[in-house]
Each structure stands twice: as structure tokens, then as C-alpha cells.
Amino acid sequence: MGLKIKNKEIEILIPENKIKARLKSLANDIKREMKGNEEIIAIGILKGSFIFFADLVRELGNNIKIDFVVVSSYFDKMESSQNIVFKKDIETDIEGKNVLLIDDIIDTGRTLKALVEYFKKKNPKNLKTCVLLDKKERREVNYDADFVGFEIPDKFVVGYGLDWGEEGRTLKDIYFVK
Ligand code: IMP
Ligand code: MG
Numbered sequence: 001m002g003l004k005i006k007n008k009e010i011e012i013l014i015p016e017n018k019i020k021a022r023l024k025s026l027a028n029d030i031k032r033e034m035k036g037n038e039e040i041i042a043i044g045i046l047k048g049s050f051i052f053f054a055d056l057v058r059e060l061g062n063n064i065k066i067d068f069v070v071v072s073s074y075f076d077k078m079e080s081s082q083n084i085v086f087k088k089d090i091e092t093d094i095e096g097k098n099v100l101l102i103d104d105i106i107d108t109g110r111t112l113k114a115l116v117e118y119f120k121k122k123n124p125k126n127l128k129t130c131v132l133l134d135k136k137e138r139r140e141v142n143y144d145a146d147f148v149g150f151e152i153p154d155k156f157v158v159g160y161g162l163d164w165g166e167e168g169r170t171l172k173d174i175y176f177v178k
Contacts, residue, residue, distance in 0.1 A: 003175070005158060005168050010175035013157060014150060019132075019174065020055075022149050026130070027059030030100065030147055034128060039063045040098045043090055043119075045111065046070045047169070048104035051161035052132045052149075056102060067092045071111060084114040099124040104162050105133040106145050113143035133157065133174070 002009045034040060040060065044053035046068050057064050070088040099119060106112055112129055119127055130147035137154045155176040158168030164177065 009178045013176045014174040016172045045103040106131045108140040109143040
């Protein structure tokens, strides 16, 4: 008997040990490109990124500050950040800072693209984006994250923070819905 969510069977796509291993190499790439000895402001996009965020920032070492945004997932046909609706903005002044924006997954690309446009207006010294998962086939806007954990096929995934209607976030592995 397999695991089920909302009465649909789910199957492991990426097991916990592979996620953990990839986190270390991803963090090394980020440190090499961003750090020197300078502070990084890590901004997590809630809620989906909360577990990935917590694991990744601990691999990045000290001299990290954290903040979070909550945005609504609604977008109309325009590709402008004017359409992004914040339920919570950051509380940190990022002007002149090294900023790493972290999300669970990039799908159409609208969320990350809009947030990058919005944060660039605050004049950070350096702004990079990192996602655990990338569904490249689904992209609707011209944006790719700077650091990507895994490219995955066009399947709906849950676990390791990602949800399906708020279910499945605390699963330790990443599953796809069959
Ligand atoms: P985008 O703006 O289409 O790139 O949307 C990205 C957001 O959609 C992510 O932050 C997730 O919250 C959500 N999302 C996209 N695909 C999935 C999935 O397969 N499972 C769970 N959430 C997803
Ligand atoms: Mg999300």
C-alpha cells in the first residue's frame, strides 16, 4: 500500500538522502559565488520554502541574516511586478547588501521574476536566486534561477515543505502525485 494524499497515490521522486547531499554542493556553489566574507541576507518565500530554507542557510555558515516574504500566487496575464500581491514584505534594509532569494520551486517563473524586479528597485549590491526544484518545461516568462537543486519533469510534487492544498509539507522525501 502506497502513501496517499487527497486519495491520490504519491510516489518518491527525490529521497531525503539525495536532497541532503545536494544541499551541501548547492551551498558550496553559493558560497563560492557570493560570499567572500560578506554578509548574506537570505530571503525565504513562504510557506513552501520553509524547510529548504532552514536546511540551506545552515549549510551557508555564519554571517547570514534571514527574512521572509509571503506573496499571493495570483497573477494576471501581464508579466509585471505591479501584479504581485504581498501578504508580508521583508523588514530588512537590503540596500547595498548581498541578497539571496530562496524558493521551493520555479514553475511558470512568474513569482521569482516579479520578486526579483521588486527587490532590484531597493538597490541591493548583489541579488541572486536559489530554488530547490526547477520545472523548466512549464516556464511562461523568461526567467531562470541562479542556483538550482534539481531539474524535475512536469509533475506535481509534495513534501519537504511543498504542499498540495496544505497537505504533505512535512513529508521528508519529495513525492510526485500519480
Ligand atoms: P511560479 O510563479 O509558477 O514559478 O510558481 C511557483 C510557486 O508555485 C511555488 O513557490 C510553489 O508554491 C507553487 N508550485 C509550483 N509547482 C508546484 C508543485 O509541483 N507542488 C507544490 N507547489 C508548486
Ligand atoms: Mg511557493
